[in-house]
Amino acid sequence: xxxxxxxxxxxxxxxxxxxxxSLEEFRALLDSRRQLRIKFGAxxxxxxxxxxxxxxxxxxxxxxERGHQVxxxxxxxxxxxxxxxxRSTGRPERSQADIxxxxxxxxxxxxxxxxxxxxxxxxxxxxxxxxxxxxAADLVQRxxxxxxxxxxxxxxxxxRQESGSEVRMHELIYPVLQGWDSVELASDLTxxxxxxxxxxxxxxFFQERQGQQAQVIIxxxxxxxxxxxxxxxxxxxxxxxxxDSPRDKFGKIMSLADALVVQWLQVxxxxxxxxxxxxxxxxxxxxxxxxxxxxxxxxxxxxxxxGRPAAAAEDRWFRETFSERAFPADAPQLCLRPGRIKxxxxxxxxxxxxxxxxxxxxxxxxxxxxGAEKLADPQQLLDxxxxxxxxxxxGRRRHFRLLVxxx
RNA sequence: GGAGAGAUUCCCGAGUGGUCAAAGGGGGCAGACUGUAAAUCUGUUGGCUCAGCCUUCGAAGGUUCAAAUCCUUCUCUCUCCA
Numbered sequence: 001x002x003x004x005x006x007x008x009x010x011x012x013x014x015x016x017x018x019x020x021x022s023l024e025e026f027r028a029l030l031d032s033r034r035q036l037r038i039k040f041g042a043x044x045x046x047x048x049x050x051x052x053x054x055x056x057x058x059x060x061x062x063x064x065e066r067g068h069q070v071x072x073x074x075x076x077x078x079x080x081x082x083x084x085x086x087r088s089t090g091r092p093e094r095s096q097a098d099i100x101x102x103x104x105x106x107x108x109x110x111x112x113x114x115x116x117x118x119x120x121x122x123x124x125x126x127x128x129x130x131x132x133x134x135x136a137a138d139l140v141q142r143x144x145x146x147x148x149x150x151x152x153x154x155x156x157x158x159x160r161q162e163s164g165s166e167v168r169m170h171e172l173i174y175p176v177l178q179g180w181d182s183v184e185l186a187s188d189l190t191x192x193x194x195x196x197x198x199x200x201x202x203x204x205f206f207q208e209r210q211g212q213q214a215q216v217i218i219x220x221x222x223x224x225x226x227x228x229x230x231x232x233x234x235x236x237x238x239x240x241x242x243x244d245s246p247r248d249k250f251g252k253i254m255s256l257a258d259a260l261v262v263q264w265l266q267v268x269x270x271x272x273x274x275x276x277x278x279x280x281x282x283x284x285x286x287x288x289x290x291x292x293x294x295x296x297x298x299x300x301x302x303x304x305x306x307g308r309p310a311a312a313a314e315d316r317w318f319r320e321t322f323s324e325r326a327f328p329a330d331a332p333q334l335c336l337r338p339g340r341i342k343x344x345x346x347x348x349x350x351x352x353x354x355x356x357x358x359x360x361x362x363x364x365x366x367x368x369x370x371g372a373e374k375l376a377d378p379q380q381l382l383d384x385x386x387x388x389x390x391x392x393x394x395g396r397r398r399h400f401r402l403l404v405x406x407x
Numbered sequence: 408g409g410a411g412a413g414a415u416u417c418c419c420g421a422g423u424g425g426u427c428a429a430a431g432g433g434g435g436c437a438g439a440c441u442g443u444a445a446a447u448c449u450g451u452u453g454g455c456u457c458a459g460c461c462u463u464c465g466a467a468g469g470u471u472c473a474a475a476u477c478c479u480u481c482u483c484u485c486u487c488c489a
Contacts, residue, residue, distance in 0.1 A: 237435090250444095252444075253444095254443055255445070256443090257445060258443080258445045258446075259445085290443070291441090291442060291445080294443065319442090324442095355453085355455090356454085356455070357453080360457080362437065365436090365451070366438060378457095395436075396436095396437080
């Protein structure tokens, strides 16, 4: 009966899994009924976790629910070197202080998904523990196990060499270091993006060599970001961050390319597959408006991270504000002294982060509403009597309520 | 160590003495349209006391009435040779 339970898990994982090395070994691990150690190695360079990262985290959470332990490995040693994955050029090295700062931010974000406050289910390790203590002889010995051609066979290294850009020694060695970490942790399982398969395979290699059971590697699917083309990344600004507010999560989903809704439902929510299938058919047949499908997605997602009430509230807010164009009830309120003020000066008060030139342009393009009236003259003098209240709309998304009173 | 190439406004990338606040694309923002913060179209995208002025083209100097464009030095990046 335990086996049946585990089959359920494998089905659940199938939804977001790209590949398992190997499925048989994974089954055997689950059947062993012991607590498994899950290696969660983090390159803490950019502590901005998005939905893509969360896919792996949710799978680990699922394992925690079954009593297994996530070993969060801060790559404080390896981060100083810089993982060359996906880089066309080497990364700059980083200071220990930067790394610690980023690690703390990282931990805070994964707490949105993982259980981090139970030591039986979550521990923190640092690979400087062993790499800091290793001697040159240790390193050379470990390097001796691996052939250069094997390291060079990695696509990324090959393409860099072919295109004439350089590969530095420490980058070449990176997979060895990351692989050895699995030995030190005695890792049973690791769940990573498919771009990490090569590095984690080195882990299996070293574990076997050291007489350990090789870790199982589950790689996950990489899903395109909001633009529908590239994977989510900070620099492309096409991601939904775990740290985003419920409102931003909802809004960003509504700006997702329509064609991606079904895929996102599959990967980023736990909505039952038959329901997703229905949505897919509805969209294809035209009986379901794309916006409705996106609302379902946005609600499911906000609910997953912030709970059902938040999801319902944000859905209502979005409908009222964008579909019905109502002035949102929770718009930020500002107090203003009674008297005359130039329109442009008023805007500067409302949006102090923008330059006057920017605001002037906004004004001229017709983006400013006072009540229902469109205002476009920067020099216009407005007269606000004591006690009056006004609604100001600045573009599509910014709303302010003005209270005029003597302070 | 030797020989070349290059550093441009958020990003990519034109621009080789005045017509350059600097083409084009991307991204952003805004307007129209829309049951979407989709798609599409249009506009806009250094700052300000805004029909004018000020500050930008790796850094510092210099030539010139005038420089992103020429000269000198420096810093960094890349390519090739050994």
